[in-house]
Amino acid sequence: MPARISRRSAIKLAGAGAALAAVDLGAAAGALAAPASGPLAGAFQAGRYTLPKLPYVYDALEPAYEARALRIHHTAHHAGYVRGLNAADDALAAARKAGDYKNIKAMSRALAFHGSGHVLHTLLWRSMTPGGSKMPPELARAMAESFGSVEACQAQFAAAAKAVEGSGWAVLAWEPLADRLIVLQAEKHQNLTVWGVTVLLVCDVWEHAYYLQYANRRADWVAAFMTLANWPFAADRLAAARKPPRG
Numbered sequence: 001m002p003a004r005i006s007r008r009s010a011i012k013l014a015g016a017g018a019a020l021a022a023v024d025l026g027a028a029a030g031a032l033a034a035p036a037s038g039p040l041a042g043a044f045q046a047g048r049y050t051l052p053k054l055p056y057v058y059d060a061l062e063p064a065y066e067a068r069a070l071r072i073h074h075t076a077h078h079a080g081y082v083r084g085l086n087a088a089d090d091a092l093a094a095a096r097k098a099g100d101y102k103n104i105k106a107m108s109r110a111l112a113f114h115g116s117g118h119v120l121h122t123l124l125w126r127s128m129t130p131g132g133s134k135m136p137p138e139l140a141r142a143m144a145e146s147f148g149s150v151e152a153c154q155a156q157f158a159a160a161a162k163a164v165e166g167s168g169w170a171v172l173a174w175e176p177l178a179d180r181l182i183v184l185q186a187e188k189h190q191n192l193t194v195w196g197v198t199v200l201l202v203c204d205v206w207e208h209a210y211y212l213q214y215a216n217r218r219a220d221w222v223a224a225f226m227t228l229a230n231w232p233f234a235a236d237r238l239a240a241a242r243k244p245p246r247g
């Protein structure tokens with residue numbers, strides 16, 4: 001069994017926030033500078049949320065994911081979340097300055113929606129890699145401990161992606177209280193989460209991600225994604241999450 005996380009670490013992680021990647025988003029915002037490296041590099045710069053560059057060229061994932069579909073997904077849909085997030089941030093700043101919170105519900109909803117979309121899409125680009133990848137031994141062990149086998153974990157992840165209602169996401173995450181991996185569905189990506197989880201890998205099954213290439217064949221897109229899954233990226237995320245806190 002994996003080493004159990006300390007009570008102090010669990011409390012620290014569990015209180016980090018309600019959004020799927022609130023810890024990541026908050027860290028980027030608090031620093032007021034772009035992370036030099038890591039999955040969120042380029043997502044926040046000079047006090048503004050920004051569209052990060054892809055870690056590969058647009059045709060690098062073909063034939064599983066066509067360059068045309070990927071370009072639109074990145075430059076139109078992800079960029080839209082960035083614009084929406086900055087607009088929500090500006091609206092909240094204006095409300096604070098004016099002391100006028102009559103629209104706080106709508107502004108808070110916009111912040112959560114666009115913020116979650118920005119973080120998840122930033123993680124999505126690194127959740128895929130050209131040609132797919134081999135499973136790192138440490139991640140394979142974690143999957144076997146949490147799900148019974150690597151194959152059982154992958155099957156549950158694919159099943160969750162295919163079955164999530166409406167437009168949504170499948171998420172492989174580390175849950176700190178039990179120190180285990182879990183698979184989540186994000187039906188609305190700002191809802192249906194578990195506080196304190198660390199997102200390791202995500203699959204976008206909103207129709208804009210695949211419809212241009214796969215039409216209504218979501219299962220085919222999920223199968224293609226599984227051939228592109230960047231398991232070393234997930235392993236690095238898991239290792240970083242399991243490091244004991246400083247101090």
